[in-house]
Amino acid sequence: MKKLAVLLVFLSMMITLVGCGEPKNNEIVEQPNQEQEIIENGTKEVIENIEERQEVNTSSENVVENQEGVTPKEEQQETVETVSNDTETKIEEVTPEKTVIETPTNEKKNLIAFFSRADENYNVGTVDVGNTEIMAGFIKDYLGDKADTFKIDPVKAYPANYKECTEVATKELNDNARPEFKNVNSLDISKYDTIILGYPIWWGDVPMIINTFLEKYDFTGKNVYLFNTHEGSGNSGTYRSIKNKLSTANVNTDGLAITGKTAREESSRSTVNDWLKDLGL
Ligand SMILES: Cc1cc2nc3c(=O)[nH]c(=O)nc-3n(C[C@H](O)[C@H](O)[C@H](O)COP(=O)(O)O)c2cc1C
Numbered sequence: 001m002k003k004l005a006v007l008l009v010f011l012s013m014m015i016t017l018v019g020c021g022e023p024k025n026n027e028i029v030e031q032p033n034q035e036q037e038i039i040e041n042g043t044k045e046v047i048e049n050i051e052e053r054q055e056v057n058t059s060s061e062n063v064v065e066n067q068e069g070v071t072p073k074e075e076q077q078e079t080v081e082t083v084s085n086d087t088e089t090k091i092e093e094v095t096p097e098k099t100v101i102e103t104p105t106n107e108k109k110n111l112i113a114f115f116s117r118a119d120e121n122y123n124v125g126t127v128d129v130g131n132t133e134i135m136a137g138f139i140k141d142y143l144g145d146k147a148d149t150f151k152i153d154p155v156k157a158y159p160a161n162y163k164e165c166t167e168v169a170t171k172e173l174n175d176n177a178r179p180e181f182k183n184v185n186s187l188d189i190s191k192y193d194t195i196i197l198g199y200p201i202w203w204g205d206v207p208m209i210i211n212t213f214l215e216k217y218d219f220t221g222k223n224v225y226l227f228n229t230h231e232g233s234g235n236s237g238t239y240r241s242i243k244n245k246l247s248t249a250n251v252n253t254d255g256l257a258i259t260g261k262t263a264r265e266e267s268s269r270s271t272v273n274d275w276l277k278d279l280g281l
Pocket of ligand 1: 105115116117118122123129130131132133165166167169199200201202203204205229230231232234249259260
């Protein structure tokens with residue numbers, strides 16, 4: 001009996017001990033809660049960190065926005081809108097209909113008209129392109145699309161030989177001749193309000209073919225500018241004499257005279273350009 005009682009006591013002690021070592025049911029459920037709390041706390045920290053950073057960003061944005069010389073966002077938006085409005089306006093401006101309206105339909109061009117003789121000539125030998133024609137080319141290069149060119153081309157060509165040419169020229173002068181030139185009717189001078197006329201000096205005057213040209217067309221109201229090449233005579237009073245002949249035109253006597261040899265040099269291009277610039281052409 002005594003042994004049985006000892007055994008019972010021992011058994012009850014064992015049960016108690018085992019019961020103390022195992023977790024209670026509610027403690028097992030609470031375990032994940034603790035973990036969740038840690039996770040939640042961690043997430044909270046992360047979120048808080050993000051929020052903090054956002055706050056920092058926001059405040060740095062404020063600093064940028066409040067800095068002097070930096071345009072606040074709202075104003076930036078306005079600027080963008082203004083720019084896009086401008087762009088829209090520009091697009092409207094370049095629509096074909098508007099361009100047609102804005103471009104004057106009666107816009108006049110400049111005409112470069114010149115007489116020049118190639119072949120053998122004084123001081124330059126035999127050349128393919130005459131001295132005055134080279135000057136005319138510089139003028140055309142400067143004016144580009146703003147000018148047309150008309151070469152006064154004699155129906156009867158002058159001799160290629162220099163001496164023979166001087167003899168023909170002497171005869172024309174003595175006869176007060178009016179040598180004909182080609183394509184007289186293809187030139188519509190009414191299209192131009194400015195004529196830039198060029199020629200060489202022959203026997204101290206314009207070649208007689210220039211007189212033919214001046215008498216063929218109506219220069220009334222035209223602005224006339226003059227240029228010439230020579231070998232020592234300058235313009236030889238031809239600017240003045242042309243002004244007298246074209247009494248109904250506005251003849252500018254600040255012409256440009258260059259020796260034939262110099263006209264052939266590339267450096268003459270800037271001389272020509274400066275002259276045109278000074279004239280406002
Ligand atoms: C028939 C003739 C007459 C000339 N008379 C003169 C003159 O009186 N004074 C002068 O300085 N140059 C005179 N020259 C030289 C030319 O004016 C000069 O060579 C000019 O640059 C020629 O231009 P071109 O090549 O465009 O025809 C004469 C040339 C020729 C062919």
